[in-house]
Amino acid sequence: MPLQEQLTSAAARGEAAGVEELLRAGAQVNGVNRFGRTALQVMMMGSSPVARLLLAHGADPNVADGRTGASPLHDAARAGFLDTVRLLVEAGADPEARDGARSLPVDLAKRNGHAEVAAFLEAL
């Protein structure tokens, strides 16, 4: 399996050690897999260790999903993972980005009952 596939799969499984190893082995942090997605787009959103690693290696936090327009920040906000939301914002993710349905990350946090995440995003 090419490095890109391995990196995105490890990120999606939340395997921080695996992600680190693959980056060291030369996997491109912003490279896409055969589905056209980067590791940050498909990572296990609750895994802040994976998010931290990818962002520290220069992962672009503002890549939108080709189909729905959702950014990683939309996905992390929808799932309610405050630690990941915070890391993404610190790395420059745009909280004003709208997805294909014109929703902001904060809208998705509210709609899914994640008050803490919504409060964090509103305070920006």
Place this chain on the structure above:
Amino acid sequence: MAHCTSMQYEPVAEIGGGAYGTVYKARDTESGKFVALKNVRVPTDQDGLPVSTVREVALLKRLDQFDHPNVVRLMDVCATKRSDQETKVTLVFEHVDQDLKTYLDKAPAAGLSPDRVKDLMRQLLSGITFLHSNRVMHRDLKPENILVTSGGQVKLADFGLARIYSCHMALTPVVVTLWYRPPEVLLQSSYATPVDIWSTGCIFAEMFRRKPLFRGDSEMDQLGKIFEVIGLPPEEEWPTDVTVSRKNFPPLSARPITDFVPDINEQGAQLLLKMLTFDPLKRISALNALEHPYFQEEEALIQTNS
């Protein structure tokens, strides 16, 4: 079985391959949410899908109607004919973007609070009680398929698939972890729902230790590590239908479980030992585990507070 509206679910990454098919993280483009797509390749003849597959899928759908809070939703099932000999069955499950492994890794250095462990255990056992009362065993419980939402809700994943898979298991060897396997499976004796209780016991200990309790690298090594903790079982408890002899193992006696799980309280230690019981017939059931005093302690506390 409906045909997949293949456009609705778009794979974004492969998260599992293996003997029985491939698992993808995918996006439900209607809701925008992530889902897990599990594909199983099933041989077909002129009558269509094998009766066993149809029956197992029907069981999973029936389970889903109970809407149990501690198991993932089965959102969709579809069949795509690949050839005259093969059909791809796709099960679409709710995807939770955090598993217990990640959750434990993220816990502060001091570990999870005793109340948090108890709450996770109560939810885990509720999910297992539900599956067992519907005569479904999980067979492969491990931190990677116990999901935890951002709000701390536990949801079991990958249950009930073992039987669908085992009917059509290809010969691809897969690396599966032995760490949560009970002695009866390691010994290749017959097994039933108590297998899940053993795995749950291992996970209970891991919640305190934040590292696996028994980390064997082969079946025999795994058994050896188990006996170092629970002691070598008496001759009369050794299953008679197995080829591995009890004489292969040193005559160790049980050590206090608190040597291995120092942070557990007394009731917790008692429950843990009932889960890590060698004889599956003597092992506590999920329902009885939920009624164990370990879980009553906190309820008493809540009552005094309210």
